[in-house]
Amino acid sequence: MKRHWIAGISAVTLVVGAVYLSGDRDAAAQSGARSYSGGAQRPLAFEQKFWNYLQGTQPAYRNWAPAPGTTGETYPGQSPHGAFLKLYLNRVAAGNPKEMPYGSIIVKENFGKDAKTLMAVTVMYRAKGYDPEHNDWYYAKYNPNGTVAKKGDMKLVGKPKGCIECHAGADGNDFTFAND
Numbered sequence: 597m598k599r600h601w602i603a604g605i606s607a608v609t610l611v612v613g614a615v616y617l618s619g620d621r622d623a624a625a626q627s628g629a630r631s632y633s634g635g636a637q638r639p640l641a642f643e644q645k646f647w648n649y650l651q652g653t654q655p656a657y658r659n660w661a662p663a664p665g666t667t668g669e670t671y672p673g674q675s676p677h678g679a680f681l682k683l684y685l686n687r688v689a690a691g692n693p694k695e696m697p698y699g700s701i702i703v704k705e706n707f708g709k710d711a712k713t714l715m716a717v718t719v720m721y722r723a724k725g726y727d728p729e730h731n732d733w734y735y736a737k738y739n740p741n742g743t744v745a746k747k748g749d750m751k752l753v754g755k756p757k758g759c760i761e762c763h764a765g766a767d768g769n770d771f772t773f774a775n776d
């Protein structure tokens with residue numbers, strides 16, 4: 597009986613996550629999806645749902661395709677990202693990396709100077725209507741443990757000014773460097 601209950605909860609979580617990430621936030625909100633912590637019901641923030649999605653069952657981002665022109669290994673990076681980087685694209689992005697259609701997710705692991713110590717995970721998610729002025733990209737920077745990184749008191753999720761200003765300089769005015 598316990599296995600059926602766990603399987604049911606897992607299935608609901610997958611559906612709610614897929615609906616939420618596909619942009620239908622009203623349907624996700626109406627589903628009653630909640631996080632249970634200490635017996636209290638609290639909705640998870642989108643950035644935490646997104647992290648869980650990236651880590652989870654879709655498969656986890658480390659099983660996604662490397663960016664075109666990369667081997668899937670680390671390569672030298674620069675500030676504000678790590679000294680070494682590793683890039684992953686979900687199926688939508690990998691299927692059309694020149695256009696990066698809506699639903700594209702780009703995940704960049706940011707490593708320290710030893711090329712092994714994970715310092716951060718930075719993510720771009722293209723969601724229709726999210727930020728039309730900046731090509732509809734949602735940005736997130738996570739610490740290795742999945743918490744949202746901060747610059748001072750500001751959480752680095754959503755529309756961080758620094759991310760937008762830097763990515764505005766990408767070739768093709770598409771806000772991505774992955775296809776330059």
